[in-house]
Amino acid sequence: MKIQVIGSFLVAVLTLAIAPSYAEQSDGQRASTGGAQTLQDVLARQKGIEVDESFRRENLGDPDKAQSINNMLGTQGGISNADVYRGIRYSEVDIKVSNSGPAADVLVQDGGISWLITRATSIRGYAGYGIGGILVALIAFYFTRGRMTIEGGPSGQTIERFKSFERFGHWCLAGSFIMLSATGLLLLFGRAILIPVFGHEANAAIATFSIWVHNNIAWVFMGSLVAIFLMWVAHNIPNKLDWDWLKQGGGIIGNAHPSAQKFNAGQKIIFWMTIIMGASVSVSGLSLLFPFQMPMFAETFALINAVTGSALPAELLPHEEMQLSHLWHAIVAITMIIAIVAHIYIGSVGMEGAFDAMGSGQVDLEWARQHHDLWVEEEQAKAGQAGR
Amino acid sequence: MKTMFTAFAATIVLSFAAYYIMSGMGFSSAEMQSAPSVRLN
Numbered sequence: 001m002k003i004q005v006i007g008s009f010l011v012a013v014l015t016l017a018i019a020p021s022y023a024e025q026s027d028g029q030r031a032s033t034g035g036a037q038t039l040q041d042v043l044a045r046q047k048g049i050e051v052d053e054s055f056r057r058e059n060l061g062d063p064d065k066a067q068s069i070n071n072m073l074g075t076q077g078g079i080s081n082a083d084v085y086r087g088i089r090y091s092e093v094d095i096k097v098s099n100s101g102p103a104a105d106v107l108v109q110d111g112g113i114s115w116l117i118t119r120a121t122s123i124r125g126y127a128g129y130g131i132g133g134i135l136v137a138l139i140a141f142y143f144t145r146g147r148m149t150i151e152g153g154p155s156g157q158t159i160e161r162f163k164s165f166e167r168f169g170h171w172c173l174a175g176s177f178i179m180l181s182a183t184g185l186l187l188l189f190g191r192a193i194l195i196p197v198f199g200h201e202a203n204a205a206i207a208t209f210s211i212w213v214h215n216n217i218a219w220v221f222m223g224s225l226v227a228i229f230l231m232w233v234a235h236n237i238p239n240k241l242d243w244d245w246l247k248q249g250g251g252i253i254g255n256a257h258p259s260a261q262k263f264n265a266g267q268k269i270i271f272w273m274t275i276i277m278g279a280s281v282s283v284s285g286l287s288l289l290f291p292f293q294m295p296m297f298a299e300t301f302a303l304i305n306a307v308t309g310s311a312l313p314a315e316l317l318p319h320e321e322m323q324l325s326h327l328w329h330a331i332v333a334i335t336m337i338i339a340i341v342a343h344i345y346i347g348s349v350g351m352e353g354a355f356d357a358m359g360s361g362q363v364d365l366e367w368a369r370q371h372h373d374l375w376v377e378e379e380q381a382k383a384g385q386a387g388r
Numbered sequence: 389m390k391t392m393f394t395a396f397a398a399t400i401v402l403s404f405a406a407y408y409i410m411s412g413m414g415f416s417s418a419e420m421q422s423a424p425s426v427r428l429n
Contacts, residue, residue, distance in 0.1 A: 101421045164391045171395030179399075212407070219406040220399045291417055359389055 035059060057090045059083065091317065102292045103318035115323035120192070123327065127188060127334045134338045138345045148252070148351040155366035159379060161357040166231055170358055172224035173274075176217045181337050183210035183217075188330065218285055225278045228271075235262045236271045241374075251371075262375045270343050277336050284329040288322065295321040297328075 029038040037056060044051050061079030068074050087093030088107050095105040162170070186194065187210050194203040242265035248258040250266050258264070263271065287294040298321065301312035316324070347354045353367035368376045414420075418428050 098423050098425060099421060104421070167391040168395045168398075171392045172399050175396045175399045213403070216403040216407045216410075217399065220402045223402075290415070291421070293420070359392065361391070 030055060053090075056086055057092060060087045060092055101318075103322075106317055106319060109317055109319040111317065111320045111323060115327065118327060119188075119330070123330045123334070124188060124192060126331070127185065127337075130334055130338045131185075131341065134341050138342065138350075142345075142349065145252075147349065150352050150364060150367045151257075151370060152366065154353065154364040157365040158356075158362040159365050159368050159376065160361055161363040161368065162361045164361060167358055167361055169224050169227040169231055172220055173228055176221035176224065177336075177340065179213055179217050180221055181333070181340075183214040184330070184333055185337075186210045187214070215289060218282075218289065221278070222282045225275065225282065229275050232263070232271060233275075236268045238265075238268060241265075242268060257370045257373070259374055260372050261378070262372060264371065266346075270339065273336070273339055277332050281329055281332045281336065284325045284332065287325040288329060291322060292318045297321050297324040 029040060030036065035055060041051055061077075061083035063078040066074065066076070066078030073080065084093065088095065089110075091106055091108070095107060097104045186206055190203045190207050194206060198206075241259060241261065245258040245260055245265040248256050250264060251257050283294075283296070287296060295316070295318065298314055298316045301316075302314040304310055305312055305314060313320075347358065353364050356363045356367075365376070410416075422428065
């Protein structure tokens, strides 16, 4: 096993070390092929090494050198079929098509293969190991730490934790998120798992269903995200209390019950993660929902370049914009799924009495005192004032 | 729990509403990406 790891490392180092020599060799050999690409070029590309392809991109024929009209190929005007196809390959020729839309005249887009490979390897790997990892970690945590119980047992008295409109907003967001996650994962793993297990036809039906649900339930997610933000933002402004809560690990390890208002620091982290990543996944989702109508990466890259001096591509083909939106959408969504799985754990099996907050809205008073003591004091003070 | 199930039901209803509204407004990919000379139906 160790030898394999060392071997892989050496291959990677050697590949990087010899990369420049590939280009040099190619330059030399291209002269002997009359400027055509060489085996070295093909091998370099297969290894994922950057090759300067301007020798092909700019080799589009020369009308000034055209044969006269009565000579062989003279009617082609100095541009061979190969020149035409290279022009199409690199989007360097003026193409007339009957379709509309900004992407219609891009007939070949080789960036698509990088997107396909990234989606099939890195994105699926991140989803599989990330979501699988958090599930394994939570199961291990449950069997080592056990369920967090109400110290001294429930009091029998309850206090209203969330009003029905708050719970309605939460469950619209939660329900739509779970469906979006499930259908997104079905689409992501269709080729890798569903086709080998259930066959192509079943996967086609599942994918058609998934994309319909994904596209239409997304509106509920976006609407309830805005509602959640408006309802709870005032309670989620970070303050000094949160730092104290975090220093004590939120009481998850040990038996301490650090003070908290309506939302503790852990809940605030989940809130802001949901809002920021939810907004980001919504924008990239809208970009996918309205193909080629909402390009955003070229402008973002140009802005990053201006600020940091980096050299990200500030000119992108319409398809590249879609591919980057898709990858970003997947990365943000998977990160959210990983965090929300932990949120679901702590709000259900992980903590006694926690589900009631979003279930009936009524939580045990002792639970509330142990986890949100300052909020209980505020609520009781308000009730006292109202009773006078 | 009643609120939770009401929210789930509302989510389903709103999804269908979104589908019919977006389709009615001509936002399907086929309509957005084809020239006027293309017959879709």
